[in-house]
Amino acid sequence: MPLLEIRNLTVEFATASGPFRAVDGADIVVESGDILAIVGESGSGKSVMMMAMMGLLPWTATVTSDVMRFDGQDLADLSTRERRRLMGKDIAMIFQEPMSSLNPCFNVGYQIKEALRQHLGLDRKERHNRAIELLEQVGIPSPEKRLNVFPHQLSGGMNQRVMIAMAIACSPRLLIADEPTTALDVTIQAQVLDLLTGLQRDTGMAMILITHDMGVVAETAERVSVQYAGQKVEEQPVTDLFATPHHPYTFALLAALPERATEKHLPTIKGVVPGQFDRPSGCLFSPRCTFADETCKSTPPAVQPASLGYARCHYPISAKTEETA
Amino acid sequence: MLKYFLARLLTFLPTFVGVTLISFSFIRLLPGDPIIVMAGERGMSEERYNALMQEFGFDQPILVQYWDYLLGVVQGDLGQSFVTKRPVWDEFFALFPATLELSICAMIFAVMLGLPAGVIAAVNRGKLPDRLFMSIALVGYSMPIFWWALLLIIVFSGNLGMTPVSGRIDLLYYFDSTTGFMLIDSLLSGQEGAFRSAVRHLILPVIVLGTIPLAVIARQTRSAMLEVLSEDYIRTARAKGLTPARVNGIHALRNALIPVITVIGLMVGTLLAGAILTETIFSWPGIGKWMVDSIFRRDYPVVQGGLMLIAVMVMIVNLTVDVLYGFINPKIRKR
Ligand SMILES: Nc1ncnc2c1ncn2[C@@H]1O[C@H](COP(=O)(O)OP(=O)(O)O)[C@@H](O)[C@H]1O
Ligand SMILES: [Mg+2]
Numbered sequence: 225m226p227l228l229e230i231r232n233l234t235v236e237f238a239t240a241s242g243p244f245r246a247v248d249g250a251d252i253v254v255e256s257g258d259i260l261a262i263v264g265e266s267g268s269g270k271s272v273m274m275m276a277m278m279g280l281l282p283w284t285a286t287v288t289s290d291v292m293r294f295d296g297q298d299l300a301d302l303s304t305r306e307r308r309r310l311m312g313k314d315i316a317m318i319f320q321e322p323m324s325s326l327n328p329c330f331n332v333g334y335q336i337k338e339a340l341r342q343h344l345g346l347d348r349k350e351r352h353n354r355a356i357e358l359l360e361q362v363g364i365p366s367p368e369k370r371l372n373v374f375p376h377q378l379s380g381g382m383n384q385r386v387m388i389a390m391a392i393a394c395s396p397r398l399l400i401a402d403e404p405t406t407a408l409d410v411t412i413q414a415q416v417l418d419l420l421t422g423l424q425r426d427t428g429m430a431m432i433l434i435t436h437d438m439g440v441v442a443e444t445a446e447r448v449s450v451q452y453a454g455q456k457v458e459e460q461p462v463t464d465l466f467a468t469p470h471h472p473y474t475f476a477l478l479a480a481l482p483e484r485a486t487e488k489h490l491p492t493i494k495g496v497v498p499g500q501f502d503r504p505s506g507c508l509f510s511p512r513c514t515f516a517d518e519t520c521k522s523t524p525p526a527v528q529p530a531s532l533g534y535a536r537c538h539y540p541i542s543a544k545t546e547e548t549a
Numbered sequence: 550m551l552k553y554f555l556a557r558l559l560t561f562l563p564t565f566v567g568v569t570l571i572s573f574s575f576i577r578l579l580p581g582d583p584i585i586v587m588a589g590e591r592g593m594s595e596e597r598y599n600a601l602m603q604e605f606g607f608d609q610p611i612l613v614q615y616w617d618y619l620l621g622v623v624q625g626d627l628g629q630s631f632v633t634k635r636p637v638w639d640e641f642f643a644l645f646p647a648t649l650e651l652s653i654c655a656m657i658f659a660v661m662l663g664l665p666a667g668v669i670a671a672v673n674r675g676k677l678p679d680r681l682f683m684s685i686a687l688v689g690y691s692m693p694i695f696w697w698a699l700l701l702i703i704v705f706s707g708n709l710g711m712t713p714v715s716g717r718i719d720l721l722y723y724f725d726s727t728t729g730f731m732l733i734d735s736l737l738s739g740q741e742g743a744f745r746s747a748v749r750h751l752i753l754p755v756i757v758l759g760t761i762p763l764a765v766i767a768r769q770t771r772s773a774m775l776e777v778l779s780e781d782y783i784r785t786a787r788a789k790g791l792t793p794a795r796v797n798g799i800h801a802l803r804n805a806l807i808p809v810i811t812v813i814g815l816m817v818g819t820l821l822a823g824a825i826l827t828e829t830i831f832s833w834p835g836i837g838k839w840m841v842d843s844i845f846r847r848d849y850p851v852v853q854g855g856l857m858l859i860a861v862m863v864m865i866v867n868l869t870v871d872v873l874y875g876f877i878n879p880k881i882r883k884r
Pocket of ligand 2: 270271403
């Protein structure tokens with residue numbers, strides 16, 4: 225039984241200009257101890273998908289799914305109280321903006337200990353010791369002193385480490401990292417990624433790593449799910465995906481990697497992810513796809529079998545066509 | 550922190566000079582001659598009039614009068630009342646506790662109801678509690694104090710006979726003032742029913758004086774909370790599985806308090822202005838009533854000294870708020 229199983233997840237926002245479907249029939253399956261990467265440009269609904277699972281979306285969002293199960297429990301069935309017992313304990317999440325994700329009015333120690341008190345019921349002394357231990361674990365020097373420091377006194381990288389310490393405080397079984405390195409300097413990015421993968425290895429927790437950077441995926445994940453405009457367009461083990469991408473979108477993302485560039489300029493995918501008003505009727509990627517024809521523009525594609533990476537495409541790229549292409 | 554405090558203190562200097570100037574000129578701009586008013590209906594001989602003019606220094610040029618006043622202020626001498634002949638300073642501090650007691654109680658009333666109302670409205674944005682509270686706040690804010698006071702008096706004192714309409718305590722009770730605060734003094738006196746009587750006398754004035762601050766605090770809390778609730782750290786707090794009470798009441802409110810405290814500080818001036826009206830309506834023997842009476846008597850030293858002391862009080866409160874601000878917002882403390 226997978227640790228997390230979500231089938232056909234749809235999230236629709238009620239906006240002033242009508243409903244907007246930010247997530248459109250997405251599937252996520254994560255096994256215990258697995259690392260799943262979800263890749264896609266910004267605006268593809270990656271964050272919304274995770275927030276839907278955590279129950280963090282505002283009331284304007286309508287969330288529907290066929291299955292939304294964590295460790296055998298149906299998340300949609302849980303009362304808000306039961307769900308709170310799960311969030312921050314068994315499922316923890318870290319976010320893109322470390323500087324604004326910590327409360328500026330409370331010191332670091334308070335915010336870490338708060339999670340410990342909420343879920344583990346440790347006493348004062350135990351909380352204090354555990355907090356120091358956690359800061360040590362995420363590589364923050366002189367942790368005892370750092371407990372009394374406020375978020376604005378730390379750098380972005382340090383704040384993200386604090387966020388990670390807070391997230392792993394109650395030994396979660398699933399950690400969701402939503403673009404954990406996007407807001408950080410390049411040198412710090414690698415350190416934080418190493419920290420995350422190291423922690424994942426040591427604790428055996430499962431991890432969903434959300435990113436828009438294929439480079440990050442290559443170094444960390446085992447399986448990759450590619451998301452576009454609220455849909456999963458392809459899913460493969462990481463090595464297979466890098467070797468033989470089946471969806472043109474994946475192909476284009478990979479071609480945009482600096483180390484794969486053949487010309488001087490980085491090839492970029494022209495255009496942007498469709499928003500509320502320019503959603504195509506056929507394949508959502510068709511307006512930007514170099515291979516698209518009339519069928520693509522008029523008919524939504526079906527999902528291909530596993531051998532073709534579940535690609536949501538009329539004309540998936542196979543190894544053979546790639547040669548001829 | 551000390552440097553911050555001193556810097557703030559320095560900025561009060563020009564304000565202070567301005568206040569002396571305004572308080573000095575305000576009463577002189579009103580038509581009416583204090584000596585004539587003092588003489589009343591009996592009138593006064595030419596010689597006596599001139600002698601008094603000289604005694605009070607009104608024969609001097611206005612700038613010299615101001616300078617004398619300023620010199621006195623710097624030495625802590627505000628002159629003495631034309632009417633009672635007692636030092637303004639003494640009169641002010643004899644009456645100030647009554648005003649302070651009323652104002653503090655009104656502020657407590659406003660904060661105790663305004664903060665929760667603002668939080669509940671923000672958390673239930675657009676729903677019934679939000680609309681209800683904000684409509685009430687709007688009505689409360691726009692209500693003329695006089696009219697509101699009369700309405701309360703008619704209903705609670707007139708129809709229901711529940712509350713007294715004037716003074717600080719029933720005439721039945723008599724005891725020496727130790728602290729000047731009737732609530733405390735009545736308790737200290739040990740007389741049965743004295744405290745209850747003091748409380749009952751406070752209720753209507755406190756409601757009347759506290760209504761506008763209550764409305765302002767509720768609205769300010771609501772808008773500050775709405776802003777804070779969309780912050781990333783609130784999402785983090787919820788992702789941690791904290792209860793809504795903790796998320797809204799601790800993580801959000803703590804941040805929302807920063808602008809609210811500023812507003813509370815700024816409202817002290819409004820509160821004192823309101824106290825003048827409220828004290829007059831309820832015959833509350835505080836500085837508000839004292840000031841109004843003195844204005845009618847053209848008691849120059851009392852009006853100018855009283856105004857200045859009130860202004861200084863407001864400045865002190867604002868300074869306190871600034872310091873408090875630093876404690877609530879760690880980002881400022883470190884600067
Ligand atoms: N609260 C909301 N109301 C309306 N639209 C939203 C809301 N939150 C996100 N969206 C929209 O959903 C889409 C997906 O957003 P998001 O999940 O943040 O993308 P990603 O994380 O993949 O960059 C975006 O077009 C965004 O504008
Ligand atoms: Mg995102």
